[in-house]
Ligand SMILES: Nc1ncnc2c1ncn2[C@@H]1O[C@H](COP(=O)(O)OP(=O)(O)OP(=O)(O)O)[C@@H](O)[C@H]1O
């Protein structure tokens with residue numbers, strides 16, 4: 001069963017070759033030519049001794065010597081061309097696999113983005129893919145070259161001494177059985193080492209990306225305690241793997257020496273008994289040693305494949321992750337009313353976030369969504385961006401079911417300033433424009449003023465060229481938010497969402513930005529999510545969420561008059 005399962009996996013792995021047929025055909029021809037040249041040369045040497053020198057024929061001598069030079073040149077050219085094709089193929093190979101993985105990751109849902117392990121993903125993209133590439137290109141062709149060499153030498157060996165060949169074969173069968181036993185152990189220990197490396201990478205990466213926070217919060221000790229445990233675990237596993245591999249090599253070498261000793265012993269006995277010439281034995285031994293080299297390497301290729309299958313399993317695990325949020329086909333202008341109808345949703349099937357949520361966001365109006373922390377305000381945005389799908393109920397955009405709309409088309413038309421601001425370790429300009437490089441200076445200045453960050457940027461010595469550090473460590477929390485607001489405004493979408501986008505700003509700055517937004521973007525649908533009620537009181541419609549439902553709806557004045565939950569929030 002296991003073999004069939006592995007065989008299926010192996011065939012799948014080798015199927016990748018299909019995309020590179022032309023390269024493989026050329027590689028195949030060139031490898032055969034260069035290996036054949038290696039086998040032919042000793043044969044010509046034999047001819048020089050047995051024919052040219054024995055006959056004392058100078059013409060034959062010149063002829064065979066010229067043949068050696070010609071075959072060498074052909075072999076060298078073939079091998080050079082092969083190296084060129086192989087290195088090109090290697091790069092294309094890695095690029096294709098990485099793109100496949102990245103494209104697939106892009107199609108996955110919020111479930112994946114919130115549960116993945118960054119260290120593991122790193123290992124897949126940078127180490128596993130390279131492993132597969134090595135096995136399917138470099139090692140594959142070296143396998144081919146060894147195979148051609150082994151078959152060629154086999155023909156010579158049969159021709160020289162068939163019964164000695166039997167000894168040689170028996171030893172190779174034993175070798176094969178022993179190697180099979182090792183492969184199992186190698187697979188287990190390599191898998192453990194790789195897993196340990198994944199966890200270690202994650203932990204180191206966590207520390208590296210949050211270096212400042214770790215130091216600031218005095219968490220160095222906490223980190224190192226955990227880190228050393230992981231480092232120790234990795235070291236143990238990796239030492240064990242190295243030991244198994246070394247032991248494997250030692251056993252293989254021993255068996256090879258044993259083979260040579262047996263051939264010389266039994267062959268020597270035949271020479272003494274007079275049934276074999278000395279020259280026959282010497283040349284048989286010479287050829288059989290050349291034969292064992294490629295055979296051993298063929299067996300090692302088996303080990304490489306076993307190890308690479310672990311890499312392939314992990315790559316496949318990623319590529320086969322089901323796309324739970326499927327994109328629709330409709331490419332439409334989504335600017336219209338947004339309706340949540342009887343929406344039920346939970347992240348983990350147990351803790352319900354929405355239990356029958358009904359809410360309408362009207363085209364071109366300003367909405368505010370308020371409610372206690374953890375009530376589901378950000379979740380509402382996740383559903384609107386289709387990072388997750390509702391469990392039941394529907395979301396309609398301008399009357400179209402959200403599931404029928406193309407996801408890219410949907411996300412392109414929504415600007416979001418989220419609670420988690422992402423910043424590049426680059427200058428302010430690149431952080432704001434991202435790939436929107438065509439932007440005019442006037443438009444950029446206008447947006448910077450709307451986000452109330454124009455004066456700050458111009459007070460800096462390097463202005464827009466100022467580097468902001470990793471995760472924007474060199475700018476304040478409020479400045480980060482304003483950079484992120486400017487970026488969202490530049491996207492110029494018809495739907496603008498601000499999820500706690502001004503929470504780190506002082507009241508005055510916040511008021512300036514909000515009132516700017518409300519006066520400039522009169523014809524856009526705006527969704528403001530905020531705890532601070534000063535932010536939301538100018539909204540046309542305020543929705544108050546509580547326990548998975550909308551419990552109050554109206555403008556500030558109406559809700560205050562209602563003296564309900566909102567009224568209490570305001571008074572607190
Ligand atoms: N990816 C996730 N997986 C599981 N549970 C989640 C996930 N994201 C959020 N939750 C849970 O869902 C609930 C709603 O979270 P959400 O982030 O929408 O709250 P919120 O109203 O935006 O809160 P806040 O005002 O603090 O930002 C919370 O109980 C939260 O713990």
Ligand SMILES: [Mg+2]
Nearest residue numbers: 377378379419
């Ligand atoms: Mg939130």
